[in-house]
Amino acid sequence: xxxAALHKAFEEIGRLAxxxxxxxxxxxxxxxxxxxxxxxxxxATLAGIAHRRVADERIGEWAEAALAKGDxxxxxxxxxxxxxxxxxxxxxxxxxxxxxxSRANALSEQAWRVARPAxxxxxxxxxxxxxxELTRSKAQALAEALQLDAYDALLDxxxxxxxxxxxxxxxxxxxxxxxxxxxxxxxAQRPAxxxxxxxxxxxxxxxxxxxxxxxxxDFERGRLDVTHHPxxxxxxxxxxxxxxxxxxxxxEAMFAVLHETGHGMYEQGLPAAWRGxxxxxxxGMALHESQSLFMEQQVCRSPAFFDFAAPLVREAFGAxxxxxxxxxxxxxxxxxxxxxxxIRVEADEATYPLHVILRYELEQALIDGRLAVADIPxxxxxxxxxxxGFDLEGEHRxxxxxxxxWFGGLCGYFPTYTLGALAAAQLHxxxxxxxxxxxxxxxxGEFEALVGWLRHNVHxxxxxxxxxxxxxAATGEQLGADALLTxxxxxxxxxAHV
Amino acid sequence: xxxAALHKAFEEIGRLAxxxxxxxxxxxxxxxxxxxxxxxxxxATLAGIAHRRVADERIGEWAEAALAKGDxxxxxxxxxxxxxxxxxxxxxxxxxxxxxxSRANALSEQAWRVARPAxxxxxxxxxxxxxxELTRSKAQALAEALQLDAYDALLDxxxxxxxxxxxxxxxxxxxxxxxxxxxxxxxAQRPAxxxxxxxxxxxxxxxxxxxxxxxxxDFERGRLDVTHHPxxxxxxxxxxxxxxxxxxxxxEAMFAVLHETGHGMYEQGLPAAWRGxxxxxxxGMALHESQSLFMEQQVCRSPAFFDFAAPLVREAFGAxxxxxxxxxxxxxxxxxxxxxxxIRVEADEATYPLHVILRYELEQALIDGRLAVADIPxxxxxxxxxxxGFDLEGEHRxxxxxxxxWFGGLCGYFPTYTLGALAAAQLHxxxxxxxxxxxxxxxxGEFEALVGWLRHNVHxxxxxxxxxxxxxAATGEQLGADALLTxxxxxxxxxAHV
Numbered sequence: 002x003x004x005a006a007l008h009k010a011f012e013e014i015g016r017l018a019x020x021x022x023x024x025x026x027x028x029x030x031x032x033x034x035x036x037x038x039x040x041x042x043x044x045a046t047l048a049g050i051a052h053r054r055v056a057d058e059r060i061g062e063w064a065e066a067a068l069a070k071g072d073x074x075x076x077x078x079x080x081x082x083x084x085x086x087x088x089x090x091x092x093x094x095x096x097x098x099x100x101x102x103s104r105a106n107a108l109s110e111q112a113w114r115v116a117r118p119a120x121x122x123x124x125x126x127x128x129x130x131x132x133x134e135l136t137r138s139k140a141q142a143l144a145e146a147l148q149l150d151a152y153d154a155l156l157d158x159x160x161x162x163x164x165x166x167x168x169x170x171x172x173x174x175x176x177x178x179x180x181x182x183x184x185x186x187x188x189a190q191r192p193a194x195x196x197x198x199x200x201x202x203x204x205x206x207x208x209x210x211x212x213x214x215x216x217x218x219d220f221e222r223g224r225l226d227v228t229h230h231p232x233x234x235x236x237x238x239x240x241x242x243x244x245x246x247x248x249x250x251x252x253e254a255m256f257a258v259l260h261e262t263g264h265g266m267y268e269q270g271l272p273a274a275w276r277g278x279x280x281x282x283x284x285g286m287a288l289h290e291s292q293s294l295f296m297e298q299q300v301c302r303s304p305a306f307f308d309f310a311a312p313l314v315r316e317a318f319g320a321x322x323x324x325x326x327x328x329x330x331x332x333x334x335x336x337x338x339x340x341x342x343x344i345r346v347e348a349d350e351a352t353y354p355l356h357v358i359l360r361y362e363l364e365q366a367l368i369d370g371r372l373a374v375a376d377i378p379x380x381x382x383x384x385x386x387x388x389x390g391f392d393l394e395g396e397h398r399x400x401x402x403x404x405x406x407w408f409g410g411l412c413g414y415f416p417t418y419t420l421g422a423l424a425a426a427q428l429h430x431x432x433x434x435x436x437x438x439x440x441x442x443x444x445x446g447e448f449e450a451l452v453g454w455l456r457h458n459v460h461x462x463x464x465x466x467x468x469x470x471x472x473x474a475a476t477g478e479q480l481g482a483d484a485l486l487t488x489x490x491x492x493x494x495x496x497a498h499v
Numbered sequence: 500x501x502x503a504a505l506h507k508a509f510e511e512i513g514r515l516a517x518x519x520x521x522x523x524x525x526x527x528x529x530x531x532x533x534x535x536x537x538x539x540x541x542x543a544t545l546a547g548i549a550h551r552r553v554a555d556e557r558i559g560e561w562a563e564a565a566l567a568k569g570d571x572x573x574x575x576x577x578x579x580x581x582x583x584x585x586x587x588x589x590x591x592x593x594x595x596x597x598x599x600x601s602r603a604n605a606l607s608e609q610a611w612r613v614a615r616p617a618x619x620x621x622x623x624x625x626x627x628x629x630x631x632e633l634t635r636s637k638a639q640a641l642a643e644a645l646q647l648d649a650y651d652a653l654l655d656x657x658x659x660x661x662x663x664x665x666x667x668x669x670x671x672x673x674x675x676x677x678x679x680x681x682x683x684x685x686x687a688q689r690p691a692x693x694x695x696x697x698x699x700x701x702x703x704x705x706x707x708x709x710x711x712x713x714x715x716x717d718f719e720r721g722r723l724d725v726t727h728h729p730x731x732x733x734x735x736x737x738x739x740x741x742x743x744x745x746x747x748x749x750x751e752a753m754f755a756v757l758h759e760t761g762h763g764m765y766e767q768g769l770p771a772a773w774r775g776x777x778x779x780x781x782x783g784m785a786l787h788e789s790q791s792l793f794m795e796q797q798v799c800r801s802p803a804f805f806d807f808a809a810p811l812v813r814e815a816f817g818a819x820x821x822x823x824x825x826x827x828x829x830x831x832x833x834x835x836x837x838x839x840x841x842i843r844v845e846a847d848e849a850t851y852p853l854h855v856i857l858r859y860e861l862e863q864a865l866i867d868g869r870l871a872v873a874d875i876p877x878x879x880x881x882x883x884x885x886x887x888g889f890d891l892e893g894e895h896r897x898x899x900x901x902x903x904x905w906f907g908g909l910c911g912y913f914p915t916y917t918l919g920a921l922a923a924a925q926l927h928x929x930x931x932x933x934x935x936x937x938x939x940x941x942x943x944g945e946f947e948a949l950v951g952w953l954r955h956n957v958h959x960x961x962x963x964x965x966x967x968x969x970x971x972a973a974t975g976e977q978l979g980a981d982a983l984l985t986x987x988x989x990x991x992x993x994x995a996h997v
Binding site for chain 2 (some may be wrong): 013032047220276
């Protein structure tokens with residue numbers, strides 16, 4: 002019963018992953034600073050235990066035997082394929098490197114959390130150098146074992162099968178096309194009336210919960226909390242959505258929450274029969290991001306969504322319906338303003354890919370050794386000038402210190418954001434074709450059909466199929482840049498705001 | 500280097516304990532109901548891994564070799580003694596029983612959380628029967644291995660060395676002495692003016708934080724949150740104090756928080772050099788409870804504390820200083836009212852031991868098989884009538900369902916509450932003798948000397964010495980009932996309220 006042995010082994014690995022996910026959420030959301038050292042050690046210990054179990058040589062033997070028997074259905078076959086993927090990556094890495102890396106990531110992320118508000122690059126340069134040194138070691142070990150380039154080996158960890166050879170041409174096309182779209186958008190847009198403020202955080206939170214419920218987030222199986230950097234963590238039946246609030250601009254948290262809710266609903270929609278098994282997990286991070294951006298950008302920044310949401314906003318904030326600043330059209334205008342600005346997570350969807358491309362190019366240079374940690378601030382500033390056209394003037398907190406990713410050991414992750422944007426646009430075009438009257442449904446606050454379409458085409462598939470296959474099956478074509486560019490052109494740079 | 504091997508092994512066991520502590524806190528405080536099944540499995544998996552490591556046969560060999568060498572200092576010797584204690588208990592239990600028990604406890608506790616407000620005994624009887632069956636199996640296995648009676652084997656798990664032969668005579672003395680003290684207290688007390696209410700929960704929470712800070716809780720290494728049943732969890736550098744709030748009686752949460760703060764400050768005061776090692780952990784639960792009750796009952800229900808706290812209460816609640824209901828004397832009167840009532844955690848300190856004795860007698864009968872789960876409600880009611888003099892009239896939520904302990908697998912734990920009360924009274928008497936002007940210091944909000952005395956005599960000792968030795972060294976006598984009875988008599992039944 003080699004399949005049964007695999008199932009049991011990965012059931013336990015899944016439970017360790019549950020523990021790691023909740024502890025990581027707690028670390029970011031709840032933990033007092035004094036707990037940092039003990040938490041880093043505990044996470045490193047769990048990472049070591051989980052790694053040893055995934056890398057167990059019997060996994061390979063059992064998988065070979067299970068596949069050889071030839072009697073597995075497609076879900077079990079896919080499950081074994083995913084186990085082997087995890088096993089091959091784990092086998093490539095010595096446990097000591099996994100543990101050391103886990104510890105260094107946690108400590109560096111803790112240092113970043115304190116240093117960013119203080120704009121203190123010197124406080125993070127050393128822990129970041131340690132993290133990148135270990136990340137490079139991991140990339141090289143994986144590259145050898147998987148016969149990939151080092152950076153591709155990292156990409157592959159976030160989205161199986163993803164390679165620079167696929168990403169770079171898409172990104173080059175965006176680099177060429179976006180400046181023109183951005184310029185036309187900036188020329189065409191009318192300024193929104195300034196939004197009244199400040200809005201007290203409990204009111205913003207109440208609105209966020211209401212919107213989450215309305216679009217279909219299940220609070221019996223999830224939470225909403227406050228953190229430094231919005232993310233969605235936890236487990237399919239215990240999804241932890243997090244956000245931060247800006248009293249002076251409620252749209253930031255509202256859309257951060259809708260974004261993370263897209264991630265969360267994907268998790269909640271995974272196949273219940275396969276909980277805890279590799280095939281029951283969400284797909285790669287590009288597919289995951291397609292679900293958050295589908296919700297945030299494609300659905301919720303549409304005029305139809307604002308027709309639905311504006312009354313809820315006014316109700317939550319006790320606002321006057323006769324005040325034009327709270328009208329759907331004005332809120333929509335404020336939420337779709339295009340601007341070359343500093344912060345990726347606050348960027349509009351037309352300039353956002355340029356932020357990602359900046360990081361994609363720098364992190365490749367970090368991994369292949371062309372760029373040293375000490376040179377990151379200058380390189381970041383130069384790239385910002387080239388891609389976005391302004392100078393950061395030493396404001397590292399709004400430059401190379403703005404994102405937690407590298408500090409937390411996530412290198413090769415950024416490109417999945419923009420691949421997710423491409424996929425979201427392509428999936429939304431397909432959903433709109435399949436669901437006549439979609440905009441009217443959104444206007445009426447009816448999300449069931451839309452969510453049903455995502456459940457059927459993406460969520461319930463788990464890892465039965467690869468991301469590229471899922472997207473092609475749902476949209477009828479390979480992942481490309483057309484749908485996103487068409488969408489941006491229509492919404493921002495066309496004759497009318499759409 | 501057998502000592503080094505032990506140190507390393509228990510360092511990892513300590514990290515697993517950190518993970519378990521935070522996940523258990525999250526389960527009670529944060530987790531949405533849908534996450535319950537996955538959490539129970541994750542906790543069971545961690546319990547299994549930790550158990551296997553503690554029960555590793557090499558621990559015994561290493562410990563023997565380390566002790567034989569004869570070159571360990573007293574901390575290392577005590578560390579090895581604590582390791583051996585844990586090892587012997589772990590060796591007695593098969594891993595399957597530990598895992599099954601962990602899972603059953605988590606599921607039963609989840610069922611209790613829903614069933615208690617609904618007063619639904621039937622919904623918990625079955626999971627509780629499962630928990631008790633497994634608890635009995637554990638008790639029997641431990642009893643055989645340690646050559647103890649079954650119930651003593653459970654007691655020993657919460658306070659090493661504790662036996663019924665020590666507990667029962669003390670409890671018999673309390674059973675004999677308390678009714679008279681209670682009757683005299685009820686006869687002597689004057690009713691407090693009714694407290695104004697309701698008090699909004701954010702205001703109560705702000706007061707709780709302020710008081711925690713003033714008595715010396717370190718929020719850089721701890722938190723305060725809301726839960727169903729107040730407890731103190733987490734880790735020495737990441738202490739999780741929890742409470743619930745009653746809008747109509749702010750004193751409940753205020754004293755629950757001060758109680759848990761006593762636990763938390765003990766954790767925060769443990770010897771930093773021994774973090775994660777057995778000798779660096781807090782002592783048994785009786786000693787732990789002595790620290791919470793020292794703070795709650797001995798210090799904070801004194802008139803001196805109310806002189807200090809009343810202005811803070813009024814400030815936090817925006818209350819009028821001229822209103823006699825908010826005067827220190829009236830608040831003190833309200834907080835020291837003696838009454839035979841239903842709920843243990845809300846009971847005054849004179850009747851509280853009777854609640855504990857009730858549970859102590861019933862749980863012995865559950866473990867030795869004289870009492871079946873189905874008969875708990877009747878037995879609880881009969882014992883309530885005998886010890887407290889009233890009928891519960893089918894209100895199980897205020898009777899046998901009021902406490903989480905049995906549902907969560909904690910049997911043999913209750914007696915430590917009252918042993919803690921005895922120890923708290925004895926320690927406070929010794930502290931008052933050692934620190935002249937103690938009441939004036941408390942009146943002035945100066946807690947440093949008092950906390951310093953506890954740090955020196957209890958907190959910083961960790962498990963270097965056994966509880967009985969710690970108490971005798973600090974107070975000059977063996978643990979007994981005199982100090983508590985004297986204290987109760989003086990505060991409640993004497994000529995004046997003290």
